[in-house]
Amino acid sequence: MDVAFLGTGSGYPSPCRSASCMAIRHEGEVWLIDCGEGSQTQIMKTKLIRPGRITKIFITHLHGDHLFGLPGLLCTISMAYKSSNEEAMEVEKEDIDPTDTIVEIYGPCGLRRFLRESLNLSRSILSFKYVVHELVPENKQYNHIKGGDPDWSKWSPDHMATGSLHINECKHGRAIFYDISCEGWFIFKDEKITILAGQLCHRIPAFGYVFFEPPKPGRLESEKLQKAGVPKGPLYGKIKRGESVTLADGTVINPRDYIGPEQPGRKVAILQDTRDSWSTLSICQNCDVMIHEATNENSHYKQCYDNGHSTPAMAAEFATAANASTLVLTHFSQRYKDPHLHEEIDDTDLTVDKLVEEAGEGFLGNVIAAYDGLILPVTRKVR
Ligand SMILES: [Zn+2]
Ligand SMILES: [Zn+2]
Incomplete structure (x- = not known):
């Protein structure tokens, strides 16, 4: 299992940081989390992500810096499947049989309509089928956040399921509600992985996703x-x-x-735009890797919080409570430069090192600043 960071900037793509996009590679599959503008170029750059292997896409919320790349990415993958010279995205023939592929897309209510409208209006025909499963937010904890949507009742499947079905869309997309038995939104489970979502506090409904493996049975001695x-x-x-x-x-x-100790499965939590992650605490417990947004430094707390975002101290406090092993910061304001990405940095520049330092004051585990192109292996804890 590894996580590829394809876009680590907030708000908009810049030459050094693309808008939000990550990929998890697990047992031969690739899952995308968020797809901001420019994500398809980032995928092409890494060479490690084979687009034909993308079977699930998870959108955290409908802000453009997490979503505007999705219709374009689907069209490009589609073109690549069809093209004989495979120039568009180097899809390898054995990756996929477009005729029976269904790409499953998960995200808050409204995502289905967004894709329908963008694909229908642009007359885009895909060479594979897709289905959108919508997560229905709970309204209770959200009042008014500056620039947010004051009428949360609109975020319901009834309101959002307008527009005619796209020709490649499967109509059996689910409406996923909070499920008390898993303390979150149940997304998917098979013998290799369980995926849950939890609601975050942001200007519009936003979800964090948690991926965890079952424990591996102990070795026979x-x-x-x-x-x-x-x-x-x-x-x-x-x-x-x-x-x-x-x-x-x-x-x-x-x-x-005569059987050795069980090996715990790996667990990764991805919490993008949020000013309060605490309602996801139980599903994030004991994660190996917590990826948490930290848009601005601690001294910008008020501005950050008012806009629905987190500082390094907030990310650190939450990662500590969740007993995470590694904290990866991401979704940086474009003002923070990164030694991995910028050739010239002088003393007056703000860098992500400051954010890492601030998170390190509140979190005793490993802290990393994500950058575009970082591939982070998630290793099993050895007992
Ligand atoms: Zn964002
Ligand atoms: Zn946002």
């Missing part, structure tokens, strides 16, 4: 079994499955004594 006189063969399989075994001499082999 075969040397120990041999010493105990267990003959190699089918008995090993039984013990590994947790069954007790009685040997010919009457010795009972208890699997608990």
Whole structure:
């Protein structure tokens, strides 16, 4: 599992930082989180993300710096599938069979309509199908944030499901509501991964996404079994499955004594635009990597908070409470330069190092500033 940071800037794309976009690569699949303007160029630049492998796209909220790249990206992927010379996005033939591919897109209410309208009005036909599953926000904790939408009742599936179905859109998109049993919005689960969402406090409905693997069963300690006189063969399989075994001499082999400790699965939380992440605390607990926005430095707290954003201290406090191992800051105001991206930095320039330093004052784990092109491996905790 790794996370590729494709756009780490806030507000708009600049030559050094593209608007928000990330990709998680997991077990041969690629999932995109946010797709700001310019994301497709970033994907082409990395060479590590194969667009034909993108099976799920998660949009945190409908602000343009997280969304405006999506229709364009879908069209370019589509073109690439069709083109014989594959020049558009280097889609590899084995990646995909467009005829039975459905790209699943998740995001707040309104996303379905946005895609419908943009694809219908631009007469865009895709070479694959897509479906939009909409997350229905809870209104309770949101009052008035400057520049926000005062009428939260509009953010409902009924209001948003206007416009005619796009020719490539599957009509079975779900409306996903808060589910108390998982303390969040249940997105997806299979044997390899569970994906949940939690609501963040921003100027419009916004969601954070949490990806976590199930624990890996402990290793069978075969040397120990041999010493105990267990003959190699089918008995090993039984013990590994947790069954007790009685040997010919009457010795009972208890699997608990011969199976190593369970390996915890990896967990990544992605919390973009937010001035308050606390309602997602339980689903973020014990994450290996917490990716949290930190738009401006601590001294800009008031401006940051009023605009629905976080400072490094806010990100650090939340990461500490969630017992995260690594905190990755992102969504930086374009005013912060980065030694990885800018060739010339002088003493008067503000840099992301300041933001990392400020987060480090409140968070004892590892703090990293994301930059466009960073690929962060997520390793399993070893017990
Ligand atoms: Zn943003
Ligand atoms: Zn925003």
